[in-house]
Amino acid sequence: MNSGLVYAKTPIGDEAVRQSTRVVQRNLRMVLVQVDGKMTVGELSAKIGNSRLVENAIDELERGGYIVPLAKAAAAWELGKPKSRKEQVSAISQFSTFGSGAASGPTSLGAQSQVSRFSSFGKPILPTAAPVAEAPGFQPEFEPDIHDDVPAPAGRLPRLLALGGVGLLAFLVLLVIFFPYGNYRADIERELGGMLAAPVTVGNVSLRLLPAPHLSLQGITIGAAGGGVIDAIEIHRPWGMILSGAAGVKDVTVAGASIPVEQLLALPAIGKSPAIPLPAMRQLTLSDFRVNAGNSVFFGPFGGRLLLSSGQLESASLETPDRSVLITARTLAQGVDLKMEGRAWRLPGVPVTFPVLQAKVVLEENRLQLGDIDASFFGGLLKGNWTLSWGTGLAMSGNGELTRLDLRRIGADLIPQMTAEGDLSGSIRIAARGDDWQALWRNASAQLQIDVTRGLMNGMDIGEAARRGPGSLVRAGATRFDRLQADVGVDAQGVSLRDIRLDAGLLTASGQLRVAPGGEVNGAMVALARSSVSTTRVPLAVSGSLPTLTLSAGR
Numbered sequence: 001m002n003s004g005l006v007y008a009k010t011p012i013g014d015e016a017v018r019q020s021t022r023v024v025q026r027n028l029r030m031v032l033v034q035v036d037g038k039m040t041v042g043e044l045s046a047k048i049g050n051s052r053l054v055e056n057a058i059d060e061l062e063r064g065g066y067i068v069p070l071a072k073a074a075a076a077w078e079l080g081k082p083k084s085r086k087e088q089v090s091a092i093s094q095f096s097t098f099g100s101g102a103a104s105g106p107t108s109l110g111a112q113s114q115v116s117r118f119s120s121f122g123k124p125i126l127p128t129a130a131p132v133a134e135a136p137g138f139q140p141e142f143e144p145d146i147h148d149d150v151p152a153p154a155g156r157l158p159r160l161l162a163l164g165g166v167g168l169l170a171f172l173v174l175l176v177i178f179f180p181y182g183n184y185r186a187d188i189e190r191e192l193g194g195m196l197a198a199p200v201t202v203g204n205v206s207l208r209l210l211p212a213p214h215l216s217l218q219g220i221t222i223g224a225a226g227g228g229v230i231d232a233i234e235i236h237r238p239w240g241m242i243l244s245g246a247a248g249v250k251d252v253t254v255a256g257a258s259i260p261v262e263q264l265l266a267l268p269a270i271g272k273s274p275a276i277p278l279p280a281m282r283q284l285t286l287s288d289f290r291v292n293a294g295n296s297v298f299f300g301p302f303g304g305r306l307l308l309s310s311g312q313l314e315s316a317s318l319e320t321p322d323r324s325v326l327i328t329a330r331t332l333a334q335g336v337d338l339k340m341e342g343r344a345w346r347l348p349g350v351p352v353t354f355p356v357l358q359a360k361v362v363l364e365e366n367r368l369q370l371g372d373i374d375a376s377f378f379g380g381l382l383k384g385n386w387t388l389s390w391g392t393g394l395a396m397s398g399n400g401e402l403t404r405l406d407l408r409r410i411g412a413d414l415i416p417q418m419t420a421e422g423d424l425s426g427s428i429r430i431a432a433r434g435d436d437w438q439a440l441w442r443n444a445s446a447q448l449q450i451d452v453t454r455g456l457m458n459g460m461d462i463g464e465a466a467r468r469g470p471g472s473l474v475r476a477g478a479t480r481f482d483r484l485q486a487d488v489g490v491d492a493q494g495v496s497l498r499d500i501r502l503d504a505g506l507l508t509a510s511g512q513l514r515v516a517p518g519g520e521v522n523g524a525m526v527a528l529a530r531s532s533v534s535t536t537r538v539p540l541a542v543s544g545s546l547p548t549l550t551l552s553a554g555r
Contacts, residue, residue, distance in 0.1 A: 001055045003042030007035050008073035013066030031057035035067050188217065192233075197266045198223040212236065214253075228263050231256025231288075253285040260292045262365050269306075269313045270336060283307060286318065293368065294390030296436040302327065327361065338363060340370065349441045351413050352377075366391040378413070379406035380424070394440045397431045407452060415495070417519040417546030422455025422484070445491040452484040458547060463507050465551040466527040466538045472553040475544075480504060493517070506530045511540075519546040 009017070013032055031054055034044055041058060045051035061067045068076050185205050192200040203219025215235040222228035234253040264270065283305060290300035304318035304327075313336060316329040324345040329338050342357030357375040361368070367389040375382045384400020404423045411418040426449045434440035461477025468474065481504040489496045495515040502509040511525030523542040528535055539554040 001041060001058070003040060003045070005041050006037060006039065006070040007041070007058060007062070007067045008037035008070050009035055009067055010065055010073075010076045013061065016066060027053055028057045028060055032061055032066055035061075037070055037073060192217075192220070195268070196222055196228075196263070197268055198227065198263060208234075222259070222263060226260075228257065228259040230254060230258075251283045251285075253287070254289065255287045257286065257288070258290045258292060258298070261363065264291055265363070265365060269308055282309075289318070293388075294394065297388075297390060297394065299368075342375070349438055373400065377402070377405060378409045380404040384428075386430075393433060393435055394437065395431075395433045396440060396444075397429075399429045400427070402426050402428060402448075402450075407455060415515070415519075415546075418515075419458040419547050420452075420455060422452040424450050424452050426450040442492060445489070448488040448490070450484075450486055450488055452481075454482065455484055456480050457484070459544075460542065460549040460551050462502070462509050462525070462527050462540065462551065463504065463529070465540055465553050466507060466529040466536060468553060469536065469538060470553050470555040474551045474553075476548045497523075500525065509540075511542075513542060515546070520544075521546060521549055 009032070013035070017029075017033055030048065031044065034047065035058075039047070041054065042051075044058075045054045048054055058067065062069075185202055188205065189200050189202050192202070199222075201221045202217050204217070206216050206218075208214055208216045214237075217233040217235070218231070220230040220233060222230070232255045234255070236251040236253070285305050287303045288300075289302045289304075290298045292298050300320070302318035302320060304316065306316040307314045313329065313331050315331070317326070318328075319326045324343055326341040326343070327338065328341070329336050331337075338361035340357070340359045340361050342354045344353060344355055345357055346353045355376040357373065359370040359373045359375075361370060363369075367387060370386045373382065373384050373386060381403040382400050383403075384398060386396065386398035386400075388394070388396045403425050405425070407420050407422040407424050410424065411420055428446055428448045430444060430446045432440050432444035434443050457479045459476065460479060461474055462479045464477055465472060465474040479502070481502050483501075483503045485499075485501045486497045487499050489498070494517050497513045497515075500509070500511050500513065507527065507529055509525050509527045511523060513521060513523030513525075515521050521542060521544055525540045525542060527538045527540055529538065530536075541552040541554065542549055543552070544550045
């Protein structure tokens with residue numbers, strides 16, 4: 001709109017202002033009152049402070065015949081002059097809204113007809129600027145109702161869009177809830193069978209809403225009898241499956257799974273087979289997961305997460321509920337690299353705890369290998385390898401190097417009756433066979449070559465027996481030494497020490513001992529006591545029960 005235009009009131013507009021009628025709304029009336037034939041549109045906008053309101057109001061008032069541009073004002077007033085009392089009354093009656101001054105007779109009928117044109121449930125209607133003095137029967141046109149300056153359709157559009165969005169959301173929610181998932185059980189079994197490389201049976205398919213919407217598969221069996229079982233599989237965001245089928249499955253949780261080793265190794269995601277029906281799956285979460293090895297051994301339970309890329313394992317992290325064992329995996333060019341980390345891990349069935357343990361893991365169909373073992377062990381260090389196999393029964397073997405183990409802690413955990421001190425180093429070899437895990441360790445045997453430095457052996461005093469000489473009997477006491485070397489054998493029948501070589505400065509001893517499982521000790525030693533002038537050789541018989549032994553000096 002041209003902001004320099006000047007508008008003036010028409011007779012209809014002047015009458016509307018003087019009569020204070022409800023012909024126009026408040027914003028239109030405010031502008032109509034200010035139109036004086038002198039101020040431009042721009043000045044009116046500046047005075048009222050809302051140019052948009054002013055321009056819209058001027059447009060409505062001009063179309064309604066209340067104002068005209070100043071150049072047309074004289075013609076409008078000339079045309080609007082009353083020619084008779086009757087015409088004046090008729091024109092004025094157009095602005096009457098059921099007032100008490102309505103005319104009677106034929107004139108009142110015309111007035112009543114004009115009044116009806118301005119009644120629309122109490123809202124004013126603006127007439128066009130038609131001349132009052134037209135020929136009889138002339139009906140001026142009227143514009144539709146004037147509302148706010150914002151068009152009605154623009155106000156309804158957001159509401160319609162909002163209602164449409166709510167309706168669409170409600171439809172999707174109902175679709176997810178009432179979708180016939182059970183009808184797709186055969187398809188789900190087929191997809192899982194391809195994923196697990198074995199026939200799969202699903203007991204039940206249902207939708208669970210808590211704690212978050214997910215598709216729950218329950219009672220899953222893998223393969224024939226004796227194969228794997230899974231308590232439940234949760235497929236998160238099931239609407240992805242509705243829209244895209246198996247390709248929409250990206251996040252899955254597996255709870256209570258027990259899988260044989262051979263089935264685990266046959267999974268396409270772990271092996272080198274590129275075919276997998278769920279290439280879009282990115283994450284597999286496990287809880288209470290076990291791997292069965294043979295008939296009596298299982299590894300786990302574990303919980304953790306596997307990340308996949310294009311259907312292949314990318315990385316994995318699994319740990320036991322007490323967090324004492326952590327298994328990590330990552331895919332390399334030559335296969336899957338498994339590593340084990342123990343944290344205050346207690347070896348099942350054995351009173352041995354590893355405060356810290358790290359090892360490389362190789363899992364095969366009939367064997368588990370722990371290589372490059374680096375562990376904290378009885379206050380010292382253990383480095384070596386260990387293998388467990390279950391092809392025909394259970395068997396294990398291992399070897400390692402020992403560095404500065406605490407002899408006192410070994411005695412406290414393995415032989416409580418023995419009280420000895422010193423730093424033990426050497427080597428160890430272990431082997432066992434059994435029908436189950438407990439029998440395996442009961443039948444275990446170990447061979448050690450030990451070298452103990454700066455030690456103390458309680459229960460017998462070799463020095464005192466050598467000093468007293470032949471025929472003497474010495475009970476209890478202690479022997480402190482600089483170095484003790486021996487070949488040690490441990491099995492179900494007890495502990496044997498062979499080729500004992502004890503060095504305590506001027507006193508040395510050699511021999512062998514046998515310790516029964518109950519703590520009874522039998523053995524023979526030869527003590528050499530040197531002085532500045534001579535060397536005394538004394539044979540000793542060792543007997544008694546730990547921790548108190550008796551030395552009998554012979555001739």
